[in-house]
Amino acid sequence: MSDGFASFREFYEFYLGEHRNPICRRLHFAGSSLALGFVLLAVLRGDPRWLMASLLSGYAFAWVGHFFFEHNRPATFKHPFYSFAGDWVMFKDILIGKIPF
Template sequence: MSRFASFREFYPFYLGEHSHRTSRRLHFVGSCGALAFVALAIVQRNAWWLLAALVCGYAFAWVGHFFFEKNRPATFRHPFYSFAGDWVMFKDILTGKIRF
């Protein structure tokens, strides 16, 4: 199992695990869905929508890994860095740093 001293060191590895364009798209869609469910939880004041946010985000991401990347999600080995990587990659897609 690889060890990373910082998120800055981890992120290039994370991007390498997301090299397939369809996988990146699935991650992006899952993150959009997760944000929508978080908004719904706030508007409806119902914390159960937060569970839907987690399921939505991870379901789309894991489909990308298992069917397109053919690798295990980094979440299993590096849960905190992986969670942060999802959102940095989301931002990088939005800003055009990563091809969508």
């Protein structure tokens, strides 16, 4: 499952390099925040349709960041599993101030 990387740690260094633009990172953060909110709605309302909104918001915001601000292809196209994990690690790193917002 390494997708060409020796470890997730190695991939995450690459992943952060693909997210140098602060607007791209902010869009990722916004999309992930909305995704969490939609997951919460799905649980609270017992309606799994909100899970689709969760996926759409997370990816839509991220892809806008990549195509219009970072000017690169999202890592999810070649490394879907590591990219998904990388997004949540980056979200956490932004929350704790390890990565600038």
